[in-house]
Amino acid sequence: MRGVLLAGIALMYSTGISLAQSAAPQTAAIPLDNLSSFQNPGKSWQVAGDVTARLDKDNVLNVEEGTGILVNAPSKKKKGIDLITNFEHGDIDLELYYMMAKGSNSGIYLQGRYEIQLEDSWGVKKPTSANNGAVYERWDESRPNGQKGYQGYAPRQNVSRAPGLWQHLKISFQAPRFDASGKKIENAKILRAELNGVTIHENVELFGPTRGAMGSNEVAAGPLRLQGDHGAVAFRDIKITNYGKPRPELVNLKYQVYKGKFEAEPQYDNIPPEAEGTSVALTSDISPLRNDFLVRYTGTLRVKEPGEYTFNLNASGGNGLMRINNKVVVPIEGRDRKGTVNLPAGDMPFELVYSKIVEWGRPAIGIAVVGPGIREYLIGDPASGGNNDSQGPILVDAPVNTILRSFMDLPFPNKDGKRNTRVVHAVNVGSPEQVHYTYDMDNGNMVQVWRGGFLDATPMWYSRGDGSSRPVGAVQHLGQPAFTLAKLASPQAAWVADTAGTGFRPVGYDLDKADQPTFSYRVYGSTVQDAIRVADEGKGIRRELTVQNPGDNLYARLAEGKSIEAVSKDMYVVDGKSYYIRLDDAGGQKPVVRDSNGQKELIVPMRGKLSYSIIF
Template sequence: MLRFLIFCGILLISLTGAGQIQNYKTTSLPLGDLQSFSNAPKNWKLAGGIRNSFKDTSLKTTKGTGVLYDDFSKGIQYKDGANLFTKLEHGDVFLSLDFLIPSGSNSGVYLQGRYEIQLFDSWLVKTPHVIDCGSIYERWDDSRPAGEKGFEGHPARVNASLAPNAWQHLEIEFQAPRFDAAGNKVKPARFVKVVLNGITIHENVVIFGPTRAAAFSDEAATGPLMIQGDHGPVAFRNINYALLNDFKANFKDVKYSYYEGKFTGFGELTKDKLTSSGSADAIDVKLADNPNALGLIFTGTLSVDTPDEYQFDVQRYGMTMVLLDGDTLMRPDTRFASRKLSAGAHTLQISYIKNFSWRPSKLGLFIGKTNSRPLALHVPASLPSEAPAPLIGVAVQDEPEIIRSFMEHQGKKKTHVISVGDPAGINYAYDIDQAGLLKVWRGEFLNVTEMWYERGEPQWAFPMGANITLSGRPVVTIVEDEKKPLPDSLNYTSDFIYKGYRLSVTRTPIFNYQYRNLTISDAMQPAQDDLGISRSITLSNIMPSQMVYIRVAAGDSIEKVGDNVYAIDDQHYFVQLPALDKTKAEIIKSNGRSELVIRCSASTTIQYSLIW
């Protein structure tokens, strides 16, 4: 087993902090018609959905609206007039969308019509280049020497792409270039953060000019979104955006009072215990001489330029109380608060107590508002960066890795999970209580930081690649009454008994179960050409009177989209049955969801592949 450690930066509420995304209030780009776009070219149309196999090179659509797609043909390839522009113009923006790209296709989303995030069928690519999905495409200069015409491209950190014709999710936070009063650029454009299928693939990447095939050669404070339409078919849905704006707030005329001692409540910070007092530039915990036994009170004038709802976030080691205009804004057990403020001056007071030495003194207060980046009301030294916790990962080398852990699944904590990583880069997490697949993913294997760092109390493990969440339901069910819904779980203490696993010749685990009279083995390995996971379920000792279902997949929707190919959860992932197999799968309804099942009335082995 190879363990590796990577030191990562601490996430605070800042330009790239996790809390900032939560304050975005997005607006949907209407896709009931094409009125949101400027003179939409004829190749851009609306549909109700896509019904494609992972092999399809063109789009098969259903009637309706809500899905925007490029009805691409060779006649428009690399020709002007096929790209789509929004009427919306943006500067700083947060953009969130789903996209679907057929096999072999190519497109792109251009921020301000100038800076491209590449959309490409990059399935199975090991090392991304600037042409691959999620990459920031290169700039281009025909006057440069051959081999150097393309420059300043930024490949995605990792390939987080899914299979062709699966819906994928993209989030972009973009900062527009800045210009002075004379129109001179004083700050370049920047991709603050780009996340593909839950994996961060870019952070704080500066772009010094328009990328290749941009609609405009100049740069500007605002511009439209452009979707490339002349390179290949592509579809979009759930396009949401938040126009981000700076706001002004300042904290001035700050006075502080310092009390040295080990205090347990704010009522103890009385005048007779005052150690020192004076003026401060901002909140500054370093004004205390004793970092482990202190009380501090900061009082000043908070001014905001516009009336609005403002959010406050306090970061501290210790205890705080925040008052705004004499009213309690945050109690000691509160870190976040929101308050409507009028434009102008407000009185802000923050009290801080720390009476322990096992953490450094730390105090910071941020103010923000929806669709704006938060501002600090403290000096940087008051909220120091700490030595980051290392990312501890398990890497797969020459044979499969098998790790037991807890894992989150659909909001619940699964406590009996085995994760298996294969040298081919095909990984899965398996609930041994239910013989249920929880998650599948490609690439790097497992983040075990919360298991192996310091005390490791949480015992959580996390996939390190873009993962697909599966139903986690038991793969085999004895059916007593076909009119009743299939059970979501089985009694693993008395009815469905885990008997351990053995290793195959390739050292992949084969899980064994006793389910009443049934003997079950469940084996998984990389599918042919590493397209996904090949799963083999062997059932023995079925009685003649029994009906047993193998639950191949479960989801809100299941559609047959090709010969022996099924799309699960509206093109979330695919199931493929063997082409020459006489096994018949059927789609049934159970508890309001769709289930893809195979009925078995005799001992058998069923094989199928999960493709994502």
């Protein structure tokens, strides 16, 4: 092997370092104006402008004319076949949205050989390698019955959405590696897969093609393949980021260690080193000293692919400086240890200086790098995430109905528009069905629901803590915190923004025999009972509001979002097909979908009792 290869490869999102986007590889979308991006598409595939599914009918997608959505709707007349791209890929990041029909099954084959399973797995408690988001198993007919399938990987948790809702999938894939003779020297890997905002796979090694692959051989490049012979499925916003350009190499690496607490770079000729030698990697462990030392690395950076590179220096426990081609790329002063530079192909001088000056800090030297066609990776020590020893995660499960009160941060600007909104009287309610919600006691309303794991209480309980917890599963936010009930002069009047004139006062909550809460509060002189329960089979959340002696012009707001569309009688899909609202009993009142501040709202007059479900 020529020279010394850069070591300590890791994805940037596992180091916690954020890079400038200007150096990032280019991402391209697959055009979905027609089917010209694919080889010999079968009759079951079409391009559509919109698509919907039925919760009560298997394997059906209804389509509307237009472009932008890729739909597979196999039938007896239109036999489904797999759809294969015209292009081939090696290392890629793949990002897309997909929608499953009820009871449907499909898959995405990376390089045509490694399947990520797509399935209607709504409500599954213990996912397997056959469920949504799984790496499908390999298959060997020569093995005994019950053992023919092997090396499949279930997702870490089931965060699947209901049929007819868009699901968001992101995959970082590393292709297998081959030597000059064509012999495989490294297996393919799923570096990371994220479904609906939740990591479901990380550093999964693929030892060979999965069942149903287009070939038993493995290749450096192959097409993307969408399974089309199983069931109805739709895709949109398919984006590909290609990698595969050669990484820079660090060769002829030498080091010198100097004793002392150096706030600035010293004159090296005036001080003798405590230690010196050659090294195969950047690391703070090279120093024989624990504190108050400086390490200076020098060598040659060999660049094969010219272009713009961004270097993000991790210098935990101290300061750092980096020079390339005798020019400072990352200065020692300031907190932003990031630099972007255009580099030609060829060899150029490299220098990195690390000064350990924080007595209690954990030393670390590392450089996160991204360049043209080069996946983000790390040279040297991994980022420590700060100078303090880390702890966690501290996870709270919900094997039974569980309540934990905490602060809860939501991704909406607060009144000053600068930070996330913090719910300071949040009641987090977890269930063994793996369907959970957060109730805002200050507004008498749910602010979010989620599916999967319950809570990460690390920020609440570790060290001094900040009192907040975080959902572990796939979260559906229900909008900016606001009252459920309000008096409106007319159905077009703006929703109430604060407690003025409402007489709002939370009373607390009572638990039933199964430890499920019913919340109580007073508003407009009436007492409200708010009973929230997990729906059968974990298919959503059912809510029943009861108001004693409701006054005139009282309304309940059930949803807000960029869009609210009626999909059937008493059923609405909200915010670009993110979740459903089903009116179970409106007390004979007619719901209204209205415009408000650039959003849509679903409101209904309140006449004593109202029940509805959130299906997600």
